[in-house]
Amino acid sequence: MAAHGSKKVIYAALAGNTLIAITKFGAAFYTGSSAMLSEGIHSLVDTGNQGLLLYGIRRSGRPADKKHPFGYGAELYFWAFVVALLIFAVGSGLSLYEGIHKVLHPEPIGNPLINFIVLGLAFCFEGWAWYVALQEFRNTKGQRSYFRAVAESKDPTVFTVLFEDSAAMLGLIVAAVGIGIAYFAQIPWMDGAASIVIGVILGVTAFLLAFETKSLLIGEAAANETEVEITKIVATHPAVTTINELRTLHRGPHEILLAISLDFRNDMIVGQLENVIADLEQHIRERVPQVHRIYIEAQSHKDHLEVEQKLDGDV
Structure with a gap:
């Protein structure tokens, strides 16, 4: 998914939740409803979360520097994880506290008409934001199921908003x-x-959300389709005899690091090998533009197997 698509989803949710939070708190204070207060807290947390996701997108776009040579793309994953923690600590925690307090010390609520009007309006706003997030998510999931698409997604912004809005409508x-x-x-x-x-x-x-973003923080490989495409590009090159190893790592939703060990023909001189590597990098970047950094190692297949066996023995 393009970055502008992610931002569109977040801006839609941010606008809706800001208005909803204000009206919910007003209705809660007027009627004394604990459930409405919890909903107000929920919308306020969601508003802050959207701000954090936008902040994460901006921070992740910074160029690489000496301290962070692979860039800041993974910072978006960190802020998405913070969002999950805030939903749990603030949203869930305060709602449970307020609910338990009201169950132990129940008080009659006033005329619920205002509450129902606010809830109805909130449902319309949340439904609109949810629909925007769903449409963006459908654009990327392809033929995959929703569960599989979430599990394999490398962009936490859209499925975070989709989860939040789904929880909001249910709430x-x-x-x-x-x-x-x-x-x-x-x-x-x-x-x-x-x-x-x-x-x-x-x-x-x-x-x-925490479960999904944790996996991204630890580091996920590129999608199987992406690795298959890279393998085809490399394997069909006449100078390559064996692909020893191919590793990918997402450093951001649209930024892949590629490390690959190849066994080349033995009759090539250094200059020819350099040209082959440059040619491979060019073809990979053309057909898989998400690959930003490529590291190609020239190593005989026999030596590679020996190194792998030694590493396995050390483990």
Whole structure:
């Protein structure tokens, strides 16, 4: 996914959540609803999260320097992980605290009309932001299932917003049910119970996001299709006899580091070998533009196997 596509999704969510947070807090203070207060906290956290993702995109675009020779692309993964922690610590934690407090000390809520109006408007705004995120995600998932596309995605911004908005819409439904039962059935503690359920939803969302971004932080290889394409380019070159090893690493959503060990024909002189390596790099960059840095090692297949065996023995 292009960077501008990611930003479009985040800006849409940021605009919607800012307006929603203000109206939710106003309704919560006016009616005294615990579920509405939790929803306000939820939207406020989401607003801050979108700001962090935009900050991460800007920071990750900085050029490489002496201290960070491979660039700052992976910084986006760090800020996406921070977002997951904030959803858990602030969003889920405060919602659970407020809900438990209201269950233990229930208070009747006022006229819920304002709450229902705010929830309805919030559902429309969240639905719009969710639809924008879903469309962007569909553009990249191809024929893969949604679960597989999330697991294999290298861009955490879109699936983070998609997860957040999905949790938000589910939370709005829970809040409306809790408020309705608390007021019309005269069971005031149900308002607090709805807040607890919202906290659980946020906790599960945070866990899923943390799990996915952790893998990106540790370092994921390029997609199988990308590695297959690189292998075809290299294997079909007449000067290459054997691909000893091919390793890829995502340093950002659209930035791949490639390290490859090749066994070349033995009849080539140094100048010819240099030309072959330059030719390989050019073809790889043309057909796989995500590959920013390429390191090609010339090594006999026999020597490579000996080194691998030694490394395996040391382990």
